[in-house]
Amino acid sequence: MVKVALIGAGSLAWSSTLIRDLCLTPTLYGSTITLMDIAPQRLDVIYGFARRYASEVEAQLSFERTTDRREALRGADFVINTAMAGGHGYYERMRALSERHGYYRGINSVEWNMVSDYHTIWGYYQLRLMMEIARDMEELCPEGWLLLLANPVFEGTTLLSRETRVKVIGLCHGHLGYKEVVETLGLDVDGVEAEMLGFNHLIWLTRFRYGGEDAYPLLEEWIDREAEAYWRGWRERQRNPFDIQMSPAAVDMYHRYGLFPIGDTVRGGTWRYHWNLEEKRRWYGPTGGPDSEVGWSLYLKGQGRKGETIAEAMEEPSKPLTSLLPPRRSEESVVPIIDSIANDHGALYQVNVLNKGVISGLPEDVAVEAPLEIDGKGIHRRSLGSLPRRITRQVMELRRLRLEWALEAFLEGGREPLEEWLLIDPRTKSNRQVEAVIEDLLSMPGNEEMKRHFR
């Protein structure tokens, strides 16, 4: 009997998955799910969906809807934040504007954060929204758990854990990418032990065993004997820009840094993989990967389509929703985590929390991503060793620097942090370019408050 508040519920594709998982978890029956979004129409659609889906599978859950965030948060045991302030269109306008000043893919794209909707330095409104939700929680549900699904999970989890008293867990399904490795190698996933450690979107396969033995030699063998042929076929058939787990980029990272990169990690890297579409295609296949202009536009179209499918299904009351979304739990860990905490079912989850000794060699006060046990008492940190020195030095510390700079820009404001951000960017060629792109971005309609912050 818990109260779950879903903030940003209007994102149909994602909320429908979550609602389905909730409906298929009988140990949470009796709970109340409060759907909150600032867009009333989309809220009505997802509310209708939730009630109909619950009814179809006979889930004993109560659903509420509200456009009032504080009402949703009051007394919540769990708050799921999936909201993206401004929506994709807003960031795409900033990207286009950046590109007119020579910043391919936008000023937000930098070493080890090339993911197109992981908004850090230009994520002022997004970080502010995260903070506002957490501040409200301190007042309205101080004992509640905040499950942060909204990106940037790395910056957001770190920021909220440092600046507020709220219990935050950052979540991302990127680590499931290891299953693609397993599948490509032709292994049975049930015989695999895999551990991924790092920062969100920057995790490395630190443990990879099959049938009790080190499985890295199998990966090596695949690289030596099969990768070339695989890549030929893959270049022919790549339709999904996210099909990059076994790309030349991933293998190159493995060779350079010493461990295999998993999930969204592969999307990162230095500019080595990202100078332009041609370079991206070399490393990520014909779409250029999810974060090229080609791949990203495919992704945005796909996102729209998923939402439309659900909206359309709601127009046909006679057709069961379960025919669209069969009653099968997803691989997302959000609902299982709620269940583990609410019902004291201890289990391991890949989570993002402040390090505090989990990964040695990384600072204590940044969010790391690691498999940790969660039960009724909360998160149980344990020491999981360290990443190889080369990864710590050349990758994690560089990414950490960008986190600190983005958080400082957000917390302190002023023009200088934005300038410093751009002055170490390989796309920058002059001070004038730095000043011009900042001025234009801050003068964009919708950025009035952001402009005052970075006055």
Place this chain on the structure above:
Amino acid sequence: MVKVALIGAGSLAWSSTLIRDLCLTPTLYGSTITLMDIAPQRLDVIYGFARRYASEVEAQLSFERTTDRREALRGADFVINTAMAGGHGYYERMRALSERHGYYRGINSVEWNMVSDYHTIWGYYQLRLMMEIARDMEELCPEGWLLLLANPVFEGTTLLSRETRVKVIGLCHGHLGYKEVVETLGLDVDGVEAEMLGFNHLIWLTRFRYGGEDAYPLLEEWIDREAEAYWRGWRERQRNPFDIQMSPAAVDMYHRYGLFPIGDTVRGGTWRYHWNLEEKRRWYGPTGGPDSEVGWSLYLKGQGRKGETIAEAMEEPSKPLTSLLPPRRSEESVVPIIDSIANDHGALYQVNVLNKGVISGLPEDVAVEAPLEIDGKGIHRRSLGSLPRRITRQVMELRRLRLEWALEAFLEGGREPLEEWLLIDPRTKSNRQVEAVIEDLLSMPGNEEMKRHFR
């Protein structure tokens, strides 16, 4: 009665200063000074100089000369390392070669290390020489103190302190730049309290008091009321490229980061001050500062001239050396530190040693520069607080990253660390450029061993 070994004694300009200081420190009389250099002719000149100068001022010191480093080190109480492996010409060739690939001022010049002879990523032979001297000391004079004057002091002190058992103190006179601030403000230097903290070549005026009161308001006033007029005159008269302590670059750094930069710190900064000669002239005056092509060539010529002056003086036995170098101690702290340790005279010195808590907010295991007491027991660390958050985050951590990358390249070898170094460089535009500059640098005559290291 101590033995002092001076490694790299053939650098006449610098060695003559040191020898003069030794000759003018009676509490060290009875000691033996062993001059060592691989160049026998220059060694003979400085040896002759030392004996004549000592005789003129009646200093009771014994001088020895040798081209055998191990002989010089055997049983030494103090080892002064001023050696630059390869000499300026070697690095100038690497600079010219880098520039042909689009790396203005060479691949070694990066954010917060624009100093033209602070050789880090391309300092393979220099770092190796430092290590060899320290390894020899472990064997031949394990109780001896190593006074590291050779650059890069930051990387060198950190490297030797981490990797060897030798007691290292890194020294640099850059901090004396605060006297130029004092003089420009028209203050009496005796009434000034100044404290500079940071890394070598990256120190900030953390404490600045005059007559017992905060003197920053005086600096502010100068900036507001006098700087513009000062700069007009300075632009007219700047002959010495090192005359930049009160330059627009220094004031800009102060405004951006919150504390006034001292000495060689002003030569650093991001590319904001360094894109090209035009930009350098805007910030550092008509010479473009010491690290422009104009300023640096003036410096190299000046260095040559100083040596020649001493060599010429040695040709005229009738003219006293004291007429060239009056018997007055310099402001260098090398000899006073030897005196403090040898004779247990406690005093404060601006030194570079592993942090271990001296400056909080910076890692424990990197060399910081700070005023610490030295006496017969050695160095007495004390906690000196922290630098402002903005400086720590945006400056020190970025510079520290470059230190770690340079040391990793030196210690681990392989091509990747060099590539990573260049991939985050604003002068880099493609992978081909990175590969080409590395290949050409490693193929340069003289770099055969370095090429094997970075195979």
